[in-house]
Amino acid sequence: MARGIKDKVAILGMGCSRFGERWDMDADSLVVEAFEEAIADAGIDVSQIDAAWLGVGFDAMNIGPSGLPLSIALRLPNVGVTKVENYCASGTESFRGAVYAVASGAADIALAVGVEKLKDTGYGGLPVRSRGTTFDLVGVTGSAPGNFAQVASGYRAVHNIARDDLKRAIAHVSVKSHANGAKNPKAHLRKAVDMDTVLNAPMIAEPLGLYDCCGVSDGAAVAIVTTPEIARALGKKDLVTIKALQIAASNGWELQYAGGWNGSYFHPTRIAAKKAYDEAGITNPREQLSLTEVHDCFSITELVTMEDLFLSDEGQAWKDVLNGDFDADGRIPCQIDGGLKCFGHPIGASGLRMIYENYLQLLGRAGDRQRQTPPSLALSHNLGGMPSQNVSAIAIVGLADA
Amino acid sequence: MADVGILSFGAYVPRRRLQRSAIYAANAWFAPGLKGLAKGERAVGDWDEDSITMAVEAGRDALTGIDRASVGSLSLASTTLPYADRLNSGIVKEALTLSDNVAAFDVTGSQRAGTSALRDALEAAAGRSAPHLCLAADMRKTCPASDLELLTGDAAAGLLVGKGDVVAKFLGAYSLTMDFVDHYRTPGMDYDYVYEARWIREEGHVALTSRALKEGMAALGIEASAVDRFLVPISAKGVAATLAKKAGIAETALADTLQASLGEAGSAHGLVMLVAALEAAKPGEKILVLGFGQGADLILLETTDAISKLAPRAGVAGSLAYGAKDENYLRWLVHRGQVAVDKGMRAEQDQKQPSTTLWRHRKAAMGLVGGRCTETGTVQFPKSDISVNPNSRTSHTQEDYPLAEIPARVLSVTADSLSYHPNPPLYYGMIDFDGGGRMTIEFADVESEIEVGAEMRMVFRIKAVDEMRGMVKYFWKAAPAR
Numbered sequence: 038m039a040r041g042i043k044d045k046v047a048i049l050g051m052g053c054s055r056f057g058e059r060w061d062m063d064a065d066s067l068v069v070e071a072f073e074e075a076i077a078d079a080g081i082d083v084s085q086i087d088a089a090w091l092g093v094g095f096d097a098m099n100i101g102p103s104g105l106p107l108s109i110a111l112r113l114p115n116v117g118v119t120k121v122e123n124y125c126a127s128g129t130e131s132f133r134g135a136v137y138a139v140a141s142g143a144a145d146i147a148l149a150v151g152v153e154k155l156k157d158t159g160y161g162g163l164p165v166r167s168r169g170t171t172f173d174l175v176g177v178t179g180s181a182p183g184n185f186a187q188v189a190s191g192y193r194a195v196h197n198i199a200r201d202d203l204k205r206a207i208a209h210v211s212v213k214s215h216a217n218g219a220k221n222p223k224a225h226l227r228k229a230v231d232m233d234t235v236l237n238a239p240m241i242a243e244p245l246g247l248y249d250c251c252g253v254s255d256g257a258a259v260a261i262v263t264t265p266e267i268a269r270a271l272g273k274k275d276l277v278t279i280k281a282l283q284i285a286a287s288n289g290w291e292l293q294y295a296g297g298w299n300g301s302y303f304h305p306t307r308i309a310a311k312k313a314y315d316e317a318g319i320t321n322p323r324e325q326l327s328l329t330e331v332h333d334c335f336s337i338t339e340l341v342t343m344e345d346l347f348l349s350d351e352g353q354a355w356k357d358v359l360n361g362d363f364d365a366d367g368r369i370p371c372q373i374d375g376g377l378k379c380f381g382h383p384i385g386a387s388g389l390r391m392i393y394e395n396y397l398q399l400l401g402r403a404g405d406r407q408r409q410t411p412p413s414l415a416l417s418h419n420l421g422g423m424p425s426q427n428v429s430a431i432a433i434v435g436l437a438d439a
Numbered sequence: 440m441a442d443v444g445i446l447s448f449g450a451y452v453p454r455r456r457l458q459r460s461a462i463y464a465a466n467a468w469f470a471p472g473l474k475g476l477a478k479g480e481r482a483v484g485d486w487d488e489d490s491i492t493m494a495v496e497a498g499r500d501a502l503t504g505i506d507r508a509s510v511g512s513l514s515l516a517s518t519t520l521p522y523a524d525r526l527n528s529g530i531v532k533e534a535l536t537l538s539d540n541v542a543a544f545d546v547t548g549s550q551r552a553g554t555s556a557l558r559d560a561l562e563a564a565a566g567r568s569a570p571h572l573c574l575a576a577d578m579r580k581t582c583p584a585s586d587l588e589l590l591t592g593d594a595a596a597g598l599l600v601g602k603g604d605v606v607a608k609f610l611g612a613y614s615l616t617m618d619f620v621d622h623y624r625t626p627g628m629d630y631d632y633v634y635e636a637r638w639i640r641e642e643g644h645v646a647l648t649s650r651a652l653k654e655g656m657a658a659l660g661i662e663a664s665a666v667d668r669f670l671v672p673i674s675a676k677g678v679a680a681t682l683a684k685k686a687g688i689a690e691t692a693l694a695d696t697l698q699a700s701l702g703e704a705g706s707a708h709g710l711v712m713l714v715a716a717l718e719a720a721k722p723g724e725k726i727l728v729l730g731f732g733q734g735a736d737l738i739l740l741e742t743t744d745a746i747s748k749l750a751p752r753a754g755v756a757g758s759l760a761y762g763a764k765d766e767n768y769l770r771w772l773v774h775r776g777q778v779a780v781d782k783g784m785r786a787e788q789d790q791k792q793p794s795t796t797l798w799r800h801r802k803a804a805m806g807l808v809g810g811r812c813t814e815t816g817t818v819q820f821p822k823s824d825i826s827v828n829p830n831s832r833t834s835h836t837q838e839d840y841p842l843a844e845i846p847a848r849v850l851s852v853t854a855d856s857l858s859y860h861p862n863p864p865l866y867y868g869m870i871d872f873d874g875g876g877r878m879t880i881e882f883a884d885v886e887s888e889i890e891v892g893a894e895m896r897m898v899f900r901i902k903a904v905d906e907m908r909g910m911v912k913y914f915w916k917a918a919p920a921r
């Protein structure tokens with residue numbers, strides 16, 4: 038196997054805008070809001086940035102093509118700026134670009150930015166868009182909840198779980214995330230909800246009700262990365278380093294190969310998780326991971342992902358969830374910041390927003406929501422597409438000596 | 440010389456049966472006189488059905504047990520063809536995966552388009568080297584609170600016409616053509632302009648048609664007493680019985696006009712009634728079919744022993760038995776574009792269909808033709824240069840593999856209330872075909888919850904309509920197996 042990225046790159050600074058219906062701001066202003074926090078945290082000048090990556094999901098909707106909008110918004114010093122798009126994994130994808138640039142030695146300091154301005158569409162949910170003229174001939178353009186609800190039906194059928202049991206388990210996922218998000222000043226939704234509210238909410242895509250779906254919001258997040266040596270030379274003492282960074286993409290097997298995939302899990306996530314654990318030297322994720330931020334676009338996604346990350350046994354996550362294993366005070370907290378559920382999902386920003394929370398938790402800077410047991414390794418998981426065909430991205434960050 | 444006649448037949452009636460009482464209840468304030476017609480039910484196509492999709496279903500039914508490569512030509516008769524200039528029967532040909540070498544043409548312009556097309560096919564059969572698939576379908580757009588709204592119904596029929604082991608032998612035909620303007624519709628008109636019912640009945644339905652019967656029966660050399668089944672596709676009250684009486688045909692020979700359970704299916708109705716008659720007929724029965732519209736057609740057939748050996752099919756009886764009662768008049772008006780609803784911004788997605796893409800993928804998009812690897816046997820949809828089989832990297836090895844007639848089972852499903860859909864929620868999911876092949880597909884005709892594992896059958900339907908450019912886009916959907 039490749040030598041991997043472990044401890045070759047450190048996070049110098051991070052920032053995150055307030056997420057929400059930011060009627061007051063364009064995408065570039067959201068980027069500036071997150072960037073100002075990140076560069077202050079990094080303690081560098083903009084002239085020290087050697088290269089930049091920009092992750093955005095819906096290019097028609099917000100800032101247009103190319104890396105130019107980022108270069109202009111931040112008045113970067115004419116460095117290379119690359120725009121990346123990889124569905125909902127676009128945020129982690131931009132982080133990967135910056136991290137790899139530093140690891141290769143091509144850049145000393147690199148910038149990763151993720152942003153999305155969704156609330157100019159005029160309606161709830163993600164923008165409706167084409168997936169190409171050939172797909173449009175034969176494909177189904179379902180909504181995101183419709184696509185992800187499919188995995189609920191598959192999971193329930195494969196593991197023979199009663200409808201009400203699964204509905205209660207996914208409701209617990211949302212109740213837990215709302216409780217966490219209520220403590221987060223940057224979250225979009227900051228209200229705790231109870232089980233009854235979640236269970237009785239209007240149906241969006243059977244079995245996903247309103248509270249099983251994450252919010253839709255505007256937001257941006259930023260990371261500035263460098264080598265551990267440069268970070269230390271710049272005066273950083275507690276270093277958070279990148280332990281693993283893996284992306285796995287479907288190749289059509291799940292969607293097209295009859296009798297293969299059984300519809301109950303996310304195939305690329307399992308592959309990305311195995312590779313990430315290998316890269317990070319993690320042999321027992323249930324013992325070694327302190328917390329996770331996973332792609333809870335829908336409650337069922339988070340639940341199934343617990344199995345795909347090998348944090349629950351196959352077919353058992355619904356019980357572990359109901360048992361509180363992933364609550365803020367559980368065995369491995371998941372979405373201690375409130376997750377996509379409470380932040381909403383500005384596509385390009387989400388992956389970096391997850392890493393931002395893990396970074397804060399590792400440094401003990403998470404305020405009211407700080408995990409009591411001091412964390413040492415934290416995983417984030419960013420998923421784009423749909424259960425039958427997706428891009429799964431995993432980033433593991435940790436204290437330099439972890 | 441081999442017999443000429445009908446080799447096979449089939450029909451299609453959409454699932455929903457709108458109760459005429461529901462139509463009347465909504466319109467009684469304006470047109471209380473409709474009460475007399477407010478009995479029984481009429482078939483209504485779903486939002487994604489039209490004359491093309493219904494014709495495809497009737498064609499599939501008619502081709503039950505028949506090698507599709509054997510069909511030499513096809514025609515589609517209808518006065519409600521979706522395209523004014525694009526070969527509608529050409530779309531049907533692609534959906535039925537008939538050979539590229541077939542001849543195809545549309546027949547339209549009158550309520551007897553169906554019988555005229557059949558007459559022509561029967562007369563031409565002797566000179567044709569391969570069977571002709573004669574299809575007729577109609578989904579008439581009728582003005583709310585009109586008689587026609589209550590009288591008509593949506594349906595399609597198909598008859599395979601040719602030489603050889605026919606199930607019904609062609610004994611002859613007779614036609615009159617006279618410009619009797621009981622109604623008309625010119626391009627741009629939404630609805631037919633219909634003249635006075637009493638005059639249509641006396642001068643048209645009875646006088647004109649009686650002349651055709653008198654002259655035709657003499658020309659065909661058939662005695663009234665020899666007619667076992669007399670098919671009059673005119674639903675106006677009492678017309679069929681009057682015609683039979685005037686012609687001396689026994690009342691017991693009169694076929695049901697299907698008015699109570701279906702309605703009059705426009706120019707397809709004569710053929711729909713013929714299929715219903717053939718389903719019930721025993722060998723050796725003489726069937727006299729009438730067509731009316733700016734003249735009249737008479738077609739005389741006689742069933743043979745082969746009719747008892749025909750493979751089972753849905754037909755008219757099967758389709759009628761599969762009905763689902765519907766009381767939602769307003770939904771039907773919305774689906775037929777007669778009442779506008781606020782569709783929301785999600786409906787604004789551009790549906791432009793580049794012809795270039797459609798041409799490249801016409802087999803996949805219109806015929807649901809996937810690929811089968813000639814080396815590994817892996818089936819997939821759509822085809823690709825490199826096989827989806829994870830254990831092989833065979834490339835450029837896939838041959839055409841039609842999936843439309845293969846049963847499939849549900850692997851995942853949801854009812855999506857967020858997506859725009861003309862009949863929400865949008866039901867869709869993944870299906871596995873028996874013997875290989877998997878796809879995500881929209882579900883149609885969903886009446887109750889669909890579970891993982893449920894058996895589905897493929898149906899050809901409207902996928903979307905590009906309202907900006909007037910294009911109707913078709914594709915296949917999965918419906919619960921009957």
